[in-house]
Amino acid sequence: MAIKFQYNKTSLGELGKQLKMRQKALPTIKSKESALRSEVKKAKDSAGDYQRQLEALKQRYDYMVSLWGEFDTDLLRIADIELSVQKIAGVRTPQLSEVKFEQKPYDLFSSPVWYADGVEILKNLARLGIEYEVYNRKMELLDFARRKTTQKVNLYEKVQIPGYEDAIRKIKRFMEDEENLSKSAQKIVKTKQQQAGEGSML
Template sequence: MARLAYSKASLSKLGTKLKRYKKFLPSLDLKRQQLAAERKKAQVRLQQTELDIEQCYKQTAAMLPMMADKSIPVADLVKLTQVEIGEENVVGVHVPVLDKMTVDIRPYSLFTEPHWVDQLVVQLKLMMELKIRQKIDAQRVEILGLALKKVTQRVNLFDKVLIPQAQQDIRKIRIYLSDMDTAGVVRAKSTKQKRLREAG
């Protein structure tokens, strides 16, 4: 850390720095609040997606108990063929967003396959989409969480370190300069009285 210079120039520089810190802090704190709100939204969205996945499992199990019959091949009915992930700017942070998703359905015979396969295909397609959304939602929460942590650290640096340090240094310099002025006045009076004594 640089040694503190007890001068009027140093006092002026510190005053300018302090003004800049105080001007910058509110906008930084606002960004922190916005990021916290966005992360909360992302967490709620992730929880909802996870709830939808759970509901989809339960619904499929309730609607299609016949899936327990392993003799009917259902493994390759749907296949994820394309996922396009874009980017969204949220409070200056780039987070992923699902742009496009393509799921192919393997052709199957309506005569040889059981009637419930149609419903299964719908459920499998839905589950696939939900799983992709869950991954993206989780990434958004993580990225926004890291950005929030970084901004919070900067807010704390300004609020708890830089601003108090600058205020303390300004106070020290002012006291020093005031003491120097007082000492100068005392010296001047003492010199004047000495001259008067010498003259008299």
């Protein structure tokens, strides 16, 4: 990124302001990146935990696979999933508040004995599956924000701050050279005037 500037004091002052602003913001952005990195890991670990619990629960009830054919699939459905918003390092992420189920009544005497357990198993499987999806989404959102923050850190650290410093150095050198030239010119003029003054005295 080429930084546009002019060789004057106004431009020097403006570049100085821009440089200070970035130098001041950099530690904050770096700490945000670090916080996001840690939160991405937490969300990923939580998603992994829910996935493992889900798999473990499925395996625990593998022996019931043949019974599920008898299960009335209209007996239970998810009526609503309530999510809230949790802000993590300035990023809005979903948080599962509640899973609401709609359960149809069934006859305890004519239905198989395991129906009550089956309903609870399905509720647990659904909850774990939804928690996994929520944490997965949370991880995606946080990771996206982390990548954007890392880009900003790199932009400031590797491009903009060195660019502004270089531009400021160039302006200062130019202004010093101009000042030296001006002093030299003044000396020459003074010397010529002195010589002219001495010549007229002769």
